[in-house]
Amino acid sequence: MSRWTGTWLTGPGAGAEPGDGPVRYRGERLGAPERGAGSVASNGIRLGALVIDLVLSSLVTSVFLRPDYDDPTQMWRFNIWAGLVWLLITVAGVALAGFTPGKGLLGLRVVRMDGTALVGPFRALPRTLLIAVVIPAAITDKDGRGLHDKLLGTIVLRTR
Numbered sequence: 001m002s003r004w005t006g007t008w009l010t011g012p013g014a015g016a017e018p019g020d021g022p023v024r025y026r027g028e029r030l031g032a033p034e035r036g037a038g039s040v041a042s043n044g045i046r047l048g049a050l051v052i053d054l055v056l057s058s059l060v061t062s063v064f065l066r067p068d069y070d071d072p073t074q075m076w077r078f079n080i081w082a083g084l085v086w087l088l089i090t091v092a093g094v095a096l097a098g099f100t101p102g103k104g105l106l107g108l109r110v111v112r113m114d115g116t117a118l119v120g121p122f123r124a125l126p127r128t129l130l131i132a133v134v135i136p137a138a139i140t141d142k143d144g145r146g147l148h149d150k151l152l153g154t155i156v157l158r159t160r
Helices: 043-064 072-096 101-106 121-133 147-152
Strands: 108-112 154-158
Touching: 043 072, 043 101, 043 108, 072 101, 072 121, 101 108, 108 121, 121 147, 147 154
Parallel strands: none
Antiparallel strands: 108 154
């Protein structure tokens, strides 16, 4: 428990792990470079990729279903369909290529920590569902990995 809450809850120095120490940059403990290709993506650029994907899913949805801003029921339906389109785009993109359109535009890629080439659907689907919940993706560790990435053994790296 002290790993998540800090060592102050159980006394000074209790619960410290060998890798717990000052970290100069995200991904240092994982052997990732500080900048450039292969470095850990910042939260800001990851959020930017998410916004691009959400806008794209809304645009795709609007081709098939017209939003009516004056009708709350119609907008509710539109938002549900846009969320499902986002889910499909994200799961398919991460499972098959390691990136979504937003991540691709911003030079990001989701990779597995064990070095396997593809993330695969069995990791991409729960990862995407945890992103939709927001909280697991918003809480990151010293290496810049969200709780969803830690749980599923993935990390988001820069490709350029």
